[in-house]
Amino acid sequence: MRLKGKRALVTGAASGIGLATVERFVEEGAAVVAADINAEGAGAVAKRLGAAGHKIRAASGDVSKTADAQRMVVEAVAFLGGLDILINNAGIDVKGTVVSISDEDWERQIAVNLTSIQRMSKYAIPEMIKCGGGAIVNTGSIAGYLGYSNLAAYGASKGGVVQITRNIVADFAASNIRCNSVNPGVVNTPLLVHACKEVAGPGGDWEAVARAYCAGQFIQRPAEPREIANAILFLASDEASFITGTDLLVDGGFRIHP
Amino acid sequence: MRLKGKRAIVTGGASGIGRAIAEKFASEGAAMAICDLNETAAKALAAELAAKGHRACGVACDVAMTESAKKAVAESVAALGGLDILVNNAGIETTGSVTTATDEDWERQIAVNLNGVFRVSRFAIPEIIKSGGGTVVNMSSVGGLVAVKEFSAYGASKAGVIQLTRSMAADYADNNIRVNCICPAAVQTPLLDRACDRLKGHGAPEEIRKLYASFTLLKRVGTAEEIANCALFLACDESSFVTGHALVADGGFSCQ
Numbered sequence: 001m002r003l004k005g006k007r008a009l010v011t012g013a014a015s016g017i018g019l020a021t022v023e024r025f026v027e028e029g030a031a032v033v034a035a036d037i038n039a040e041g042a043g044a045v046a047k048r049l050g051a052a053g054h055k056i057r058a059a060s061g062d063v064s065k066t067a068d069a070q071r072m073v074v075e076a077v078a079f080l081g082g083l084d085i086l087i088n089n090a091g092i093d094v095k096g097t098v099v100s101i102s103d104e105d106w107e108r109q110i111a112v113n114l115t116s117i118q119r120m121s122k123y124a125i126p127e128m129i130k131c132g133g134g135a136i137v138n139t140g141s142i143a144g145y146l147g148y149s150n151l152a153a154y155g156a157s158k159g160g161v162v163q164i165t166r167n168i169v170a171d172f173a174a175s176n177i178r179c180n181s182v183n184p185g186v187v188n189t190p191l192l193v194h195a196c197k198e199v200a201g202p203g204g205d206w207e208a209v210a211r212a213y214c215a216g217q218f219i220q221r222p223a224e225p226r227e228i229a230n231a232i233l234f235l236a237s238d239e240a241s242f243i244t245g246t247d248l249l250v251d252g253g254f255r256i257h258p
Numbered sequence: 259m260r261l262k263g264k265r266a267i268v269t270g271g272a273s274g275i276g277r278a279i280a281e282k283f284a285s286e287g288a289a290m291a292i293c294d295l296n297e298t299a300a301k302a303l304a305a306e307l308a309a310k311g312h313r314a315c316g317v318a319c320d321v322a323m324t325e326s327a328k329k330a331v332a333e334s335v336a337a338l339g340g341l342d343i344l345v346n347n348a349g350i351e352t353t354g355s356v357t358t359a360t361d362e363d364w365e366r367q368i369a370v371n372l373n374g375v376f377r378v379s380r381f382a383i384p385e386i387i388k389s390g391g392g393t394v395v396n397m398s399s400v401g402g403l404v405a406v407k408e409f410s411a412y413g414a415s416k417a418g419v420i421q422l423t424r425s426m427a428a429d430y431a432d433n434n435i436r437v438n439c440i441c442p443a444a445v446q447t448p449l450l451d452r453a454c455d456r457l458k459g460h461g462a463p464e465e466i467r468k469l470y471a472s473f474t475l476l477k478r479v480g481t482a483e484e485i486a487n488c489a490l491f492l493a494c495d496e497s498s499f500v501t502g503h504a505l506v507a508d509g510g511f512s513c514q
Binding site (some may be wrong): 096165168169170173174184185218219221224227228230231234237239240242243244245246248249250251252253254 | 270425428431436442443475476477480481484485486487488489490491496497498499500501502503505507508509510513514
């Protein structure tokens with residue numbers, strides 16, 4: 001039980017990597033608030049895992065909105081009785097080059113993937129300090145290191161995730177807060193399936209698109225969300241007590257490495 | 259028990275980080291071959307682990323010598339009944355800039371820290387392939403990522419380990435072998451004690467240790483167990499999608 005007694009808030013918790021992280025955390029003894037913009041999805045996760053005997057509840061809101069972020073942190077602290085771990089995982093992916101993307105899409109991409117980390121951390125960090133410190137794990141992406149075509153805003157947002165991680169460490173290491181990022185390659189999530197279907201077009205072979213994405217990895221398959229969740233668990237736990245400010249790549253060994 | 263049924267070699271396993279790895283892996287269920295230049299210490303640790311009910315053997319190994327590496331791998335595999343995990347941890351630390359390091363120091367530094375990874379891996383990897391795959395964990399250093407004054411040969415050897423890690427990940431991914439390395443900052447080990455002692459021209463050992471600690475954002479040196487935890491993560495199935503990666507465990511040293 002590597003998270004026994006720990007209290008965690010996970011965003012983007014209704015599906016994909018966030019859902020796997022919540023499942024892994026409760027298995028390791030953590031009490032969890034599963035937050036998602038999809039209230040119904042988060043509620044279903046909390047209901048299922050709560051019925052299995054775990055301490056969990058759902059929260060819903062938009063991580064990019066200050067009022068929602070603040071409210072979700074307040075709800076989490078009220079339910080958990082404190083906060084030790086924040087997983088900033090919520091994310092979206094918007095296609096486009098800097099020429100083709102609309103201003104609105106650009107703003108939304110940066111707001112959800114990057115600004116959200118500031119919003120959530122702004123309210124979560126003071127609560128973690130009250131508990132004597134804690135750990136933050138942010139979900140970045142291999143796309144934050146490499147130039148993928150048609151992913152300008154997504155790439156910029158994820159590159160920013162890697163850097164804001166270091167800034168949080170510089171500012172809060174003295175408060176006993178560790179902060180790291182996990183950077184997946186291709187992961188078998190609803191986000192990936194959606195992205196592949198978009199690229200394949202109506203009636204196109206989206207699985208072929210997924211296979212082509214994996215061709216750049218030494219491990220030539222998509223990761224399962226649980227494999228990313230295991231990395232998040234490691235960084236969130238006390239086993240990673242000397243790891244802070246780093247970016248852990250969980251990308252199957254992408255051929256061109258940073 | 260995250261390494262139940264696994265068979266592992268750790269080089270430089272008799273002291274410091276290597277010893278912590280041997281203890282951690284054994285406690286997670288692995289059978290351990292502790293390879294070390296100091297055979298007596300390796301056998302003593304193996305006996306200690308065996309007394310706790312773990313499977314362990316101590317093996318003499320100079321990772322800088324081909325014949326010694328070959329013999330150590332063969333002995334380990336014979337004792338363990340196969341091989342799933344290799345931890346290339348053996349290392350030394352010399353000091354000096356390129357103008358002050360002697361040729362002998364330079365050669366020895368590269369021979370142990372970088373060539374040692376190659377020498378042991380060339381004999382161990384075919385054994386891991388026979389087991390259907392496994393993992394390799396190499397010990398690099400934050401000194402392979404950023405420049406530290408007076409550590410030119412050490413830095414070059416450890417940067418080489420990072421790149422060799424990527425090359426090995428590329429070469430053996432199809433054999434179901436993952437290869438990663440760890441980049442620690444200063445860790446409380448006999449190696450650090452010796453380095454502090456060697457640098458006494460720059461201040462008292464305690465002052466040097468404080469200086470190392472001050473480089474990190476956590477304002478302390480790491481513990482051997484903290485690095486062993488990283489090795490465990492990379493060696494076990496929980497890191498099943500991580501390969502070719504340099505895991506930085508440096509208390510924030512390199513992110514400033």
